Amino acid sequence: MTFNRSSGILLHPTSLPGPNGIGELGPAAYRWIDFLADAGCRYWQILPLGPTSYGDSPYQCFSAFAGNPYLVSFERLLEEGLLVPADMQDRPEFDPERVDFGVIYQWKLAVLDKAYERFAAGSFDMLEEKFAAFQEEHEHWLPDFALFMALKDAHGGKPWTDWSAALRGREKRVLTRANKAHAPNVAKHAFRQFLFFQHWIDVRTYAHSKGVQIIGDAPIFVAMDSADVWANPERFYLDDSGQPTVVAGVPPDYFSETGQLWGNPLYRWDLHKENGYSWWLNRLSMVLSTVDIVRLDHFRGFYDYWEIPADAETAVNGEWKKGPAEDFFKAVEDHFGSLPIIAEDLGELSPGVYKLRDKLGLPGMKILVFAFTDDESNLFMPHNHTENNVVYTGTHDNDTVLGWWNRVEEREREFARRYLNTTGDDISWDIIRAAWESVCFFALAPMQDFLALDNRARMNYPGVPSGNWQWRMQEDALTDELKAKIRTLNEKTNRL
Secondary structure, eight states, X not given: OOOOSEEEEEOOGGGSOOTTSSOOSSHHHHHHHHHHHHTTOOXXXXXOOSOBOTTOOTTSBSOSSOOOGGGOOHHHHHHTTSOOGGGGTTOOOOOTTBOOHHHHHHHHHHXXXXXXXXXXXXXXXXXXXXXXXXXXXXXXXXHHHHHHHHHHHHTTTOOGGGSOHHHHTTOHHHHHHHHHHTHHHHHHHHHHHHHHHHHHHHHHHHHHHTTOEEEEEEOSSOOSSSHHHHHOGGGBOBOTTSOBSEEEEEOSOSSOTTOEEEEEEOBOHHHHHHTTTHHHHHHHHHHHTTOSXXXXXXXXXXXXXEEEETTOSSSSSOEEEEOOTHHHHHHHHHHHSSOOEEEOOOSSOOHHHHHHHHHHTOOEXXXXXXXXXXXXXXXXXXXXXXXXXXXXXXXXXXXXXXXXXXXXXXXXXXXXXXXXXSOSTXXXXXXXXXXXXXXXXXXXXXXXXXXXXXXXXXXXXXXXXXXXSOBOOOTTOSOHHHHHHHHHHHHHTTOO
């Protein structure tokens, strides 16, 4: 797929401002799109949109197909009569700078329950028709997901591997009985999905009307405690009780001395190939129905992946296994045609990963806060960039620019000052400008860098199980001054 020289900003919807403790797909999302368009940015990059589980990571979701109900806009529900102001009179005093996922889980989902109860008891003919159509359209994943979530509720949130053997094994008569016993709760979870996708599709449609496209993110692996694994156990390396025998991660690299032990179950790629990669094609179809370009997270895992024993305490003792490589992408290309994919190619990679990426013609990633660690041969340095890449100041997984600047040794700062011909007094903007001046066709930066924020605004520390994904942008952040500054940069670097 051919991309034009342009720019964008990384901001996950949970980071949008608003009164309900977490970003929503309501007025703030539309104001954000207006800001992007007026600033001359053609892309809004987000993280995965799925329903987050323990640890609140968008890379560990209860489903690779479902959406996050936390993002449902309460303002829209009020307009539609699904909520009334009294439903939110017990709204907690939220910290406008951080998401408190524990409070959100208790309060926001309870308010969504009120919306469903009003829908089930009321007369919403148009919504009822749309809800029925939504259920029919998504019947290949929604029934399993809604039952999975209802059963998790019935088991106090316990993972599916702790359920009865009959439920773990998905015995048909037991599932039929469970669907009847938990019918109201099953319908409630399906309705939450309906609301999410209705709100997201409207936001995306508005973005397109303003000339803004969405860059989404598809994690290669799915969470162990997910409807995906529960409904498709044969597609993963599991034992007879449903427990993984081997799990995913990465060996030690510049992110972590002990590697990263993600704990996701690993795919039975042999079986996926036998089935024509049908599950993956369905998954990518779902992703591409919600975004315009997909950043394929951990691209190297399709070439080779780090297999770790399930009982390991760190990711150090694993071994490389071959992935499906070109065979998988041929199936994808045969199904979809040209691939609107960005390959996340960070970390210590084998030569075969680069060969696969280049053979497929996929753009890779260049991270500027990694550029000044050694010498001019560093491939992240701007003079070593090539056009078919996406340059970032940084990503959600590393320091903000100011956080990097404050953390590193003086030697690295001095190297950057000399290279960028700057004093470093406005280092966030210096690095943004260097990204925008790069030959890479896309230049992107997290919103935290445009706001010159330090690591208190960092989104994620890989390997740290809690306290991540919490940063929120302030209501007054989108100033006319900043908008004009970004637009001028886009004009000067030919990225409009």
